[in-house]
Amino acid sequence: MSDPFGTTPTPDPNEPRPPAPPTGPPSAAAPPPYGQAAPPPYGPPAPPQYPQPGGFPTAPPATPYGEFAGPLLRVGDALRFAWAKFQQNALAWVLFMIITAIVTAVLNGPSVSASLRQVQSAFDGDVITGAGPGAGALLLQLVALIVGAAVQVFAMSTALREADGSRPRLGAFFSASRLGPAIVVAVLVSIAASIAGALILLVGGLVLYLFAAFAVPFVLDRGLPVFGAIGESFRVVGRNFGPMLLLLLALIGINILGAIPLGLGLLVTLPLSALALAYAFRRLTGGTIV
Numbered sequence: 001m002s003d004p005f006g007t008t009p010t011p012d013p014n015e016p017r018p019p020a021p022p023t024g025p026p027s028a029a030a031p032p033p034y035g036q037a038a039p040p041p042y043g044p045p046a047p048p049q050y051p052q053p054g055g056f057p058t059a060p061p062a063t064p065y066g067e068f069a070g071p072l073l074r075v076g077d078a079l080r081f082a083w084a085k086f087q088q089n090a091l092a093w094v095l096f097m098i099i100t101a102i103v104t105a106v107l108n109g110p111s112v113s114a115s116l117r118q119v120q121s122a123f124d125g126d127v128i129t130g131a132g133p134g135a136g137a138l139l140l141q142l143v144a145l146i147v148g149a150a151v152q153v154f155a156m157s158t159a160l161r162e163a164d165g166s167r168p169r170l171g172a173f174f175s176a177s178r179l180g181p182a183i184v185v186a187v188l189v190s191i192a193a194s195i196a197g198a199l200i201l202l203v204g205g206l207v208l209y210l211f212a213a214f215a216v217p218f219v220l221d222r223g224l225p226v227f228g229a230i231g232e233s234f235r236v237v238g239r240n241f242g243p244m245l246l247l248l249l250a251l252i253g254i255n256i257l258g259a260i261p262l263g264l265g266l267l268v269t270l271p272l273s274a275l276a277l278a279y280a281f282r283r284l285t286g287g288t289i290v
Helices: 075-088 090-124 135-163 170-174 179-199 203-211 215-222 226-239 241-259 266-285
Strands: none
Touching (some): 075 241, 226 241
16 A cells, blocks of 8 residues: 655665766866856966967067167157256366367368468459469368367267266367277268268268268277278168158257357257267167166
8 A cells, every 4th residue: 555645765775876966166168057157267277379370460570689679769869868968068068179179270271271262363363373282281181181080089989978877077088999990980981971972962971971870889889890880880870761860950950050150059069969979879779878
């Protein structure tokens, strides 16, 4: 007779039992219940997935050895740096410019006087005699060219030291490492620019000066040989032609303004030009700027 109250029968011990439900968290492979988001996986996060070829662009390649990946040159930053450094050492810069201007004027005086006499004779209708300047005048012009190149080297050497954070005294302005090779570079660039300017209506000279702007700094700061420094200057300026052209035009503009008040403004604008070029050189070659 069956139990009227429905008592649960005793299970057969030989009958297989269904598996018990899991008590721990669901495994990562188990699908979530319908309508619920899958729980985050346990353990460390998975590595990032990179796009396949043809997807998003990859990062730029590393800079090859010997290449400079400096940031873009800004003309305003170069001029602000130059003005700040000039203010910190203004007296020494002005005295340096006065001394070098006097020496240059003394050396160039005879050749300038001879040129003025020839111009005056041409206006007066006189016949200009003589085959040209004598040996003494040519020698004096060569000395003036070398002295002018030395002044350029001294100014750039001082500007590079100020970029390092130093504040040279007046006596230190007239010293430079690798002075001989640097003067040779400056003389070669000056002669080549004069020839190019005569052939292409001054534009050729300006272009050559632009591309050779870092030739002297490469000799002074990196110890490169003469022609190696010129070639490296062409390479760096060529890769940064736009910013360097803007800087050159800005420096030409401020020096024109400096020449208006009887040339007295050049006592300020020429040092500013050297300091701005030193900043541009260090900026584009990854050097020190303090």
